[in-house]
Amino acid sequence: MSTLTVTNSIIAQQELSRRLARRGKTIAIVPTMGALHEGHLSLIRYGLKKADVVVTTIFVNPTQFAPQEDLNRYPRDPQGDLKKIKQAGGQVVFMPSPKEMYPEAFETYVSVENLTRTLEGAARPTHFRGVTTIVAKLFNMVRPDIALFGMKDYQQAMVLKRMTTDLNWPIEFVIRPTIREKDGLALSSRNRFLSPDLRRQAPALYRSLKAARQMVRDGQTDASAVEAEMRRIIGQGAPVAVIDYIAFTEMESLKPVTVIGKDTVASLAARFGTVRLIDNLKIA
Ligand code: PAF
Numbered sequence: 001m002s003t004l005t006v007t008n009s010i011i012a013q014q015e016l017s018r019r020l021a022r023r024g025k026t027i028a029i030v031p032t033m034g035a036l037h038e039g040h041l042s043l044i045r046y047g048l049k050k051a052d053v054v055v056t057t058i059f060v061n062p063t064q065f066a067p068q069e070d071l072n073r074y075p076r077d078p079q080g081d082l083k084k085i086k087q088a089g090g091q092v093v094f095m096p097s098p099k100e101m102y103p104e105a106f107e108t109y110v111s112v113e114n115l116t117r118t119l120e121g122a123a124r125p126t127h128f129r130g131v132t133t134i135v136a137k138l139f140n141m142v143r144p145d146i147a148l149f150g151m152k153d154y155q156q157a158m159v160l161k162r163m164t165t166d167l168n169w170p171i172e173f174v175i176r177p178t179i180r181e182k183d184g185l186a187l188s189s190r191n192r193f194l195s196p197d198l199r200r201q202a203p204a205l206y207r208s209l210k211a212a213r214q215m216v217r218d219g220q221t222d223a224s225a226v227e228a229e230m231r232r233i234i235g236q237g238a239p240v241a242v243i244d245y246i247a248f249t250e251m252e253s254l255k256p257v258t259v260i261g262k263d264t265v266a267s268l269a270a271r272f273g274t275v276r277l278i279d280n281l282k283i284a
Contacts, residue, residue: 004086006093010101010141013094017055017143025052029144031135034058035075035189036084039179043148044088046176055092055142056085062098063109064130075189094142101137110136112159112166115254119267120155120278123244131156132163139169147171152178152186154267154280158254178279180206186279197240198272204237205270209281212266216283221260223248226283234270244269244276251282260284 007013020027028047032040040056047054058081065071078095085093109129115121116128139147147164149157157175164173179187184206185199194202208230215226227246234241249256251263260283267280 003091004082004093005091006082006095008095008097010096013055013096013141014143016092017141020053021143026145027051027142028054028146028148029138029142030054030056030090030148031138032056032058032081033060033074033189034081035077035192036081037179037187037189039150039152039187041084041088042179043150043176044085044090046174047146047148048089050172050174051144051146053092054090055094055144056090057094057096057138057142059094059096059098059101059134059138061130061134062102063133064127066124066126069124075192094138096141101134109133110163110167112162115155115159115162118155118254118256119245119247119249120269123269128156128159132159135160136163136167139164139171144171146174148174148176150178151175151280152188153278154265155254158252161252184210186277188277190275190277193275194272198275201238201240202272202277204234204241205268205277205279206281207237208233209266209268209279209283213281213283216260216264223258223260226260226266230266230268238270238272241270241272244271248283 007016028051030043030047044054060074062071110132111129112132121128161173164171183203185203211233212226212230220226230246246268249265251265257264264284265280266283269278
């Protein structure tokens with residue numbers, strides 16, 4: 001397939017996926033909410049190495065936004081997105097409508113119980129139920145062999161991996177590294193809302209994560225000492241930032257750790273004015 005095929009209805013996507021499967025083609029899915037950046041495009045490029053066809057989904061999912069979070073403010077650029085996907089070599093884009101995804105009678109949700117209680121789940125209690133529900137629906141529509149997600153949304157990746165295993169989808173679940181700006185800021189659709197001053201301050205988050213990793217490499221195992229140093233670095237480099245949390249968790253289980261050992265991820269969320277940024281780094 002050299003041209004870009006855009007499907008707008010569920011039935012059209014299901015038929016296309018069935019046709020591809022009948023022809024023996026493997027499918028990789030890259031679920032997105034649009035406003036694509038290099039992080040998404042790197043997933044598409046990686047998907048092309050692993051599968052015959054990459055289906056990028058673009059759907060700004062209302063059920064993962066709480067009422068006070070502004071769904072309407074979420075950036076949208078469908079024409080720009082299509083151009084970028086084509087340039088990256090993606091072959092199919094699935095862009096369903098909210099009405100078809102959530103018809104009036106809709107009332108079935110998918111929830112991952114425990115992994116969703118902490119970190120982002122504590123700050124945004126209804127968020128993950130929306131994410132797991134929409135991704136479950138997209139899996140049923142696209143029927144992928146491989147699913148690609150970024151480590152930038154660390155908890156989301158672990159929650160969706162759990163869901164994929166628990167619900168027995170025969171899908172290879174792939175988590176790819178976070179793509180960053182030159183100064184270390186993790187790429188995110190939200191970065192465009194940072195004023196020049198906030199943008200200058202934001203890389204302090206990654207600096208604090210790198211310092212945490214270095215402390216651990218130098219032998220520090222006490223999470224509270226590492227956290228104190230991270231707070232110092234963020235306070236110095238980003239005085240405007242309001243830290244929601246800094247957490248140290250075991251990679252897959254998301255269990256909090258006080259003594260840093262193998263497979264520990266440091267993750268954080270901080271507000272820069274109205275823009276909430278998250279980031280993480282495996283520090284051991
Ligand atoms: O990471 C995102 O962009 C979204 O949470 C996802 C996985 C596409 C579900 O809407």
